[in-house]
Amino acid sequence: MAATIEKGIAFVLALLVGGTTSFQLYKDWSSTGLDNQVTKLLLGLMAFGCILVVLAAVGVLGGG
């Protein structure tokens, strides 16, 4: 039961953070310069991390 609640919290948080990160990535997509390019790459990977958390929360990854 506790694990289900924890996964529910993780699911909501991952959607929130992933959505925010993706929105920032979309907003900064046209920015140029090495620092901005690296930031975009890292933001994209962070958004990917949020997808992993969502998949773990719904039981697709991590053994349910």
Added chain:
Amino acid sequence: MAVSAFNSSHEAVAARYDAVDSAYRETRDLRLLGFVLFLISDVVLFSAFIFAYLYLRNSVPDWPPITSTGHQLPRFDVAFAAINSCVLFGSGATMHYAMESWKHLNKPAFNLWMIATIVLGCTFLGGQVYEYQHVAITWAGSTMGATFFTLTGMHGFHVFIGIIYLITLFVQANTGVYTGSKYFGLTAGTLYWHFVDVIWVALFYLFYLM
């Protein structure tokens, strides 16, 4: 710092960024390249440990491994790690907002987001300490424990250093070290913090999901 429509446009940010003397611009660009190379060298460091983990993992028939007493070690707690991961990724988002606030000359928002980032970073570290206290394996007991504590410990150390780094940047930003056009330290701090977040994406997948 006052916020006006001009100050908050992306064009204004870019214009301010370029409105520095050529010597500073050249030095800034070289420092940025050096910092990115440092991050790449850190990727190499983590990659070496990750490949060692994958090698050890694939050298045993079962994972989690079976101990000499015949019982299989338990998997790590995915649910708790998922929440802790969101805390760290959330700190990456707040750090990004802090940087954007500084670029757009909104210092109160910058301070708020920086404090949020530091608090979330400390929360993540607290979660890791809690997990270390409750996990059912030890460093010396198995390859699973050795690789887990080594890699997550090394990452945790990076987070710890990152928190000290962020606190330093916070103090510097509030004592006039950085301006609206000269803020390389903040850029480097943001890149470092995002990097620490991204390394955790790999560790989260390797230890909890794979």
